[in-house]
Amino acid sequence: MPRTASKTTKKRSKPYxxxxxxxxxxxxxxxxxxxxxxxxxxxxxxxxxxANTSSGVIDxxxxxxxxxKLKVSHTDIKILMxxxxxxxxxxxxxxxxxxxxxxxxxxxxxxxxxxxxxxxLEEQVRKPLNFADFYAxxxxxxxxxxxxxxxxxxxxxxxxxxxxxxxxxxxVDHFVDYLxxxxxxxxxTMDQWMGFYRFCNExxxxxxxxxxxxxxxxxxxxxxxxxMREKQA
Amino acid sequence: xxxxxxxxxxRMERKTIDLEQGWDYMQTGITKxxxxxxxxxxxxxxxxxxxxxxxxxxNMCTQKPPHDYSQQLYDKYREAFExxxxxxxxxxxxxxxxxxxxxxxxxxxxxxxxxxRWLSRFFYYLDRYFIARRSLPPLNEVGLTCFRDRVYxxxxxxxxxxxxxxxxxxxxxxxxxxxxxKNVLDIYVEIGMGQMERYEADFESFMLLDSASYYxxxxxxxxxxxxxxxxxxxxxxxxxxxxxxxxxxxxxxxEPKLVEKVQHELLVVYANQLLEKEHSGCRALLRDDKxxxxxxxxxxxxxxxxxxxxxxNIFKQHVTAEGNALVxxxxxxxxxxxxxxxxxxxxxxxxxxxxxxxxxMVYVVExxxxxTLFHKALKEAFEIFCNKTVAxxxxxxxxxxxxxxxxxxxxxxxLSDEAIEDTLEKVVKLLAYISDKDLFAxxxxxxxxxRLLFDRSANDDHERSILTKLKQQCGGQFTxxxxxxxxxxxxxxxxxxxxxxxxxxxxxxxxxxxLTVTVLTxxxxxxYKSFDINLPSEMVKCVEVFKGFxxxxxxxxxxxxxxxxxxxxxxxxxxxxxxxxxxxxxxAAVLLLxxxxxxxxxxxxxxxxxxxxxxxxxxxxxxxxxxYKILTKEPSTKTVSQxxxxxxxxxxxxxxxxxxxxxxxxxERKKVVEDVDKDRRYAIDAAIVRIMKSRKVLGHQQxxxxxxxxxxxxxxxxxxxxxxxxxxxxxxDYLERDKENPNMFRxxx
Numbered sequence: 005m006p007r008t009a010s011k012t013t014k015k016r017s018k019p020y021x022x023x024x025x026x027x028x029x030x031x032x033x034x035x036x037x038x039x040x041x042x043x044x045x046x047x048x049x050x051x052x053x054x055a056n057t058s059s060g061v062i063d064x065x066x067x068x069x070x071x072x073k074l075k076v077s078h079t080d081i082k083i084l085m086x087x088x089x090x091x092x093x094x095x096x097x098x099x100x101x102x103x104x105x106x107x108x109x110x111x112x113x114x115x116x117x118x119x120x121x122x123x124x125l126e127e128q129v130r131k132p133l134n135f136a137d138f139y140a141x142x143x144x145x146x147x148x149x150x151x152x153x154x155x156x157x158x159x160x161x162x163x164x165x166x167x168x169x170x171x172x173x174x175x176v177d178h179f180v181d182y183l184x185x186x187x188x189x190x191x192x193t194m195d196q197w198m199g200f201y202r203f204c205n206e207x208x209x210x211x212x213x214x215x216x217x218x219x220x221x222x223x224x225x226x227x228x229x230x231x232m233r234e235k236q237a
Numbered sequence: 238x239x240x241x242x243x244x245x246x247x248r249m250e251r252k253t254i255d256l257e258q259g260w261d262y263m264q265t266g267i268t269k270x271x272x273x274x275x276x277x278x279x280x281x282x283x284x285x286x287x288x289x290x291x292x293x294x295x296n297m298c299t300q301k302p303p304h305d306y307s308q309q310l311y312d313k314y315r316e317a318f319e320x321x322x323x324x325x326x327x328x329x330x331x332x333x334x335x336x337x338x339x340x341x342x343x344x345x346x347x348x349x350x351x352x353x354r355w356l357s358r359f360f361y362y363l364d365r366y367f368i369a370r371r372s373l374p375p376l377n378e379v380g381l382t383c384f385r386d387r388v389y390x391x392x393x394x395x396x397x398x399x400x401x402x403x404x405x406x407x408x409x410x411x412x413x414x415x416x417x418x419k420n421v422l423d424i425y426v427e428i429g430m431g432q433m434e435r436y437e438a439d440f441e442s443f444m445l446l447d448s449a450s451y452y453x454x455x456x457x458x459x460x461x462x463x464x465x466x467x468x469x470x471x472x473x474x475x476x477x478x479x480x481x482x483x484x485x486x487x488x489x490x491x492e493p494k495l496v497e498k499v500q501h502e503l504l505v506v507y508a509n510q511l512l513e514k515e516h517s518g519c520r521a522l523l524r525d526d527k528x529x530x531x532x533x534x535x536x537x538x539x540x541x542x543x544x545x546x547x548x549x550n551i552f553k554q555h556v557t558a559e560g561n562a563l564v565x566x567x568x569x570x571x572x573x574x575x576x577x578x579x580x581x582x583x584x585x586x587x588x589x590x591x592x593x594x595x596x597x598m599v600y601v602v603e604x605x606x607x608x609t610l611f612h613k614a615l616k617e618a619f620e621i622f623c624n625k626t627v628a629x630x631x632x633x634x635x636x637x638x639x640x641x642x643x644x645x646x647x648x649x650x651x652l653s654d655e656a657i658e659d660t661l662e663k664v665v666k667l668l669a670y671i672s673d674k675d676l677f678a679x680x681x682x683x684x685x686x687x688r689l690l691f692d693r694s695a696n697d698d699h700e701r702s703i704l705t706k707l708k709q710q711c712g713g714q715f716t717x718x719x720x721x722x723x724x725x726x727x728x729x730x731x732x733x734x735x736x737x738x739x740x741x742x743x744x745x746x747x748x749x750x751x752l753t754v755t756v757l758t759x760x761x762x763x764x765y766k767s768f769d770i771n772l773p774s775e776m777v778k779c780v781e782v783f784k785g786f787x788x789x790x791x792x793x794x795x796x797x798x799x800x801x802x803x804x805x806x807x808x809x810x811x812x813x814x815x816x817x818x819x820x821x822x823x824x825a826a827v828l829l830l831x832x833x834x835x836x837x838x839x840x841x842x843x844x845x846x847x848x849x850x851x852x853x854x855x856x857x858x859x860x861x862x863x864x865y866k867i868l869t870k871e872p873s874t875k876t877v878s879q880x881x882x883x884x885x886x887x888x889x890x891x892x893x894x895x896x897x898x899x900x901x902x903x904x905e906r907k908k909v910v911e912d913v914d915k916d917r918r919y920a921i922d923a924a925i926v927r928i929m930k931s932r933k934v935l936g937h938q939q940x941x942x943x944x945x946x947x948x949x950x951x952x953x954x955x956x957x958x959x960x961x962x963x964x965x966x967x968x969x970d971y972l973e974r975d976k977e978n979p980n981m982f983r984x985x986x
Contacts, residue, residue, distance in 0.1 A: 223964060
């Protein structure tokens with residue numbers, strides 16, 4: 005399983021750069037993989053349907069188009085999961101290599117097949133091992149700047165809702181409420197982000213009887229805990 | 238009976254003695270002995286008789302078989318005792334009771350020992366070879382065993398009862414025959430033949446039980462009737478008496494056991510009731526300064542395991558309560574009275590706390606013999622109330638202000654040198670109880686700066702002395718900056734001399750005003766905000782001149798001017814008479830504006846000087862609305878507003894030729910707290926990194942506790958603050974959480 009928290013190499017999204025393999029419509033004959041050029045062709049054809057012809061990548065507009073074809077909202081978690089599958093580095097953009105990676109992994113080459121594969125993808129991602137990785141990915145994906153390592157509260161609230169809303173509705177609702185009224189933090193770090201995931205998995209809610217202030221929970225969760233206790237009193 | 242028969246070889250005819258014959262002979266000796274013991278008229282054994290008896294045995298044992306009668310003689314030896322005991326000794330004892338029985342027993346035991354001694358001498362030859370060969374008990378033991386089995390075993394219980402009855406009688410105040418008891422109890426010891434078993438099982442255990450129930454009864458009534466001091470006196474007396482008892486007639490090994498029982502019944506069982514007695518218990522004794530009673534309490538409970546803990550606890554509570562009361566008193570006075578009176582009260586508080594400490598330290602040393610429990614109790618008590626805030630001021634600040642008052646000229650303390658030294662010593666000791674030592678250091682530094690810069694230090698020796706004391710208590714790092722400040726002043730004076738020399742040598746450079754500059758080393762002094770105030774041209778010249786001079790001395794240093802600390806002497810040319818005004822540089826800057834214009838609006842002044850509103854209002858207030866109205870304000874309201882205008886008050890006068898116009902100092906408290914908080918963040922960071930660097934991997938709780946410990950010399954870090962710094966260090970990639978265990982942290986090189 006890929007190590008998430010210490011991923012230093014691919015943490016920041018790099019500005020898109022054009023590489024030769026992306027613009028080459030026909031894979032070279034010396035390609036190492038025994039892929040039939042025909043299969044790759046299909047994927048590229050599909051790519052080109054959504055890609056911006058001048059930049060050579062699928063941009064936000066293209067993604068919108070894709071989403072409507074897939075009949076999912078672009079804020080649907082499945083799109084984020086797709087991004088994860090393709091190891092997309094920049095929010096709102098899919099490169100050719102990334103696209104190919106995902107489609108290859110999902111074994112699809114048409115929009116229709118992709119649409120069918122999405123629920124299965126979701127199921128796969130929701131498996132605990134994968135989900136932890138996905139969860140961390142979701143955070144990094146939202147970082148807009150290479151030097152940035154935290155995300156503003158508002159975005160976090162939306163992200164939490166998207167990523168954990170279906171599995172931990174209660175926790176997310178309360179925590180989001182808290183985040184909005186507290187003043188200690190204006191941004192959330194990766195450590196705090198992962199901490200919340202651990203909180204959802206380990207702490208019974210809303211009683212939180214197994215939570216302890218003595219442990220190494222991030223301070224924001226300690227404060228959240230105390231706030232909850234006050235409310236419950 | 239003479240014992241020696243020397244070399245006289247008395248040869249008897251070695252005719253074979255047969256048993257019956259020989260024993261008849263022996264019997265005569267035994268009978269004689271018995272008569273002597275019974276006190277009947279009977280001459281003592283002479284040496285010939287003795288020899289005969291001895292030799293008879295000797296011969297009968299050395300005869301050739303079948304006439305070697307060793308075994309039979311051995312048995313008959315024992316039988317002799319048994320017969321005597323059964324026929325005479327036991328009956329004599331059984332017919333007596335109580336003390337009479339005891340006396341009889343002592344006599345009979347004494348007799349028996351004599352009998353054993355004599356008979357075993359007669360039969361000595363058996364001891365030499367026979368018993369060893371057959372691994373049999375020696376004669377002495379046989380004799381004693383007879384008494385033990387026949388007499389002692391029969392009677393020891395009755396005897397024990399009689400003894401205990403006498404002991405209790407003595408406890409009730411009656412006279413008893415102590416020597417008799419001693420003799421009786423010696424029997425118990427001796428009958429054990431080297432072991433204390435008999436004494437312990439047949440007497441001591443019962444005696445202890447009885448003693449326990451005796452004192453249990455006494456205690457249950459005393460605890461109801463007596464006051465705590467009286468009860469303690471009685472207890473002390475009882476313990477003393479019991480010790481005497483042991484010395485007089487009990488075996489010494491009984492002492493610790495008996496003492497333990499008595500202590501238990503008197504002091505342990507009722508410890509709580511005794512100490513907590515409403516009007517005379519420990520609390521009351523402390524309240525009423527009953528030093529003797531408290532010393533007694535200590536003596537009594539000192540020997541009991543964990544006995545002192547409740548006492549120390551009450552002591553701690555008492556001291557804490559007294560301390561809290563002082564704090565509350567100061568707090569109440571502060572809220573009810575005007576600010577300046579309140580601050581005096583706060584200083585009074587420190588005085589009182591010092592006195593409290595002195596008072597109870599005497600208790601610890603004298604009543605409680607400097608026992609660690611009480612030192613600890615005192616320390617913990619002081620740590621509780623010494624860290625309370627009074628009227629918004631932390632104890633750290635109060636203490637720093639207290640020092641300032643002692644050390645500054647005209648301070649509220651008018652004491653002798655010795656008294657000052659003593660007070661400073663005590664203040665430094667109090668600092669040990671304050672957890673925010675770094676806060677104290679910062680307040681102290683700020684006030685020290687004011688004293689040094691405005692020449693308000695009363696005595697240099699005292700200044701240095703307290704720094705030495707602080708250094709001793711808190712370490713060199715604590716005082717290094719302060720020492721630097723004091724040194725700076727000395728250097729500044731030298732520097733000033735050089736400056737004046739320079740001016741002498743360069744008359745063109747002379748600014749035309751007497752200028753004194755104090756150059757401070759930045760790191761030592763508190764940080765001061767400096768504003769880019771537009772100085773009057775005269776002062777600008779001064780600054781330039783000094784810069785010129787300074788550059789001749791050192792090239793690579795930057796001078797930052799702190800005008801807020803400057804003082805200026807102005808000649809005020811008032812109508813009535815000229816008066817010298819001693820003002821701050823800022824005030825001077827304002828006033829000098831009126832040299833060129835008669836009337837200025839608030840905004841004029843604001844623009845010309847380039848100050849903030851807050852500062853300007855303060856300045857103008859001090860010059861137009863306070864005690865000395867150098868400027869007249871229009872309208873003449875009590876406060877300055879931005880629409881006011883000001884004019885030089887030519888009509889101003891005062892009976893003095895020179896007046897000081899104070900500028901109320903900005904409340905430094907907020908800034909000090911901010912600075913200290915900032916320093917603490919760095920200190921926590923440094924501690925965390927230091928710890929993690931050496932440990933590499935560490936659990937959260939351990940990291941936190943080590944961090945707290947490392948920092949405890951200077952302050953008590955807030956756990957949340959530590960957590961926050963840790964998270965910051967994670968974000969900055971100094972630390973990371975362990976993958977498997979999120980409660981563990983790793984150091985990232």
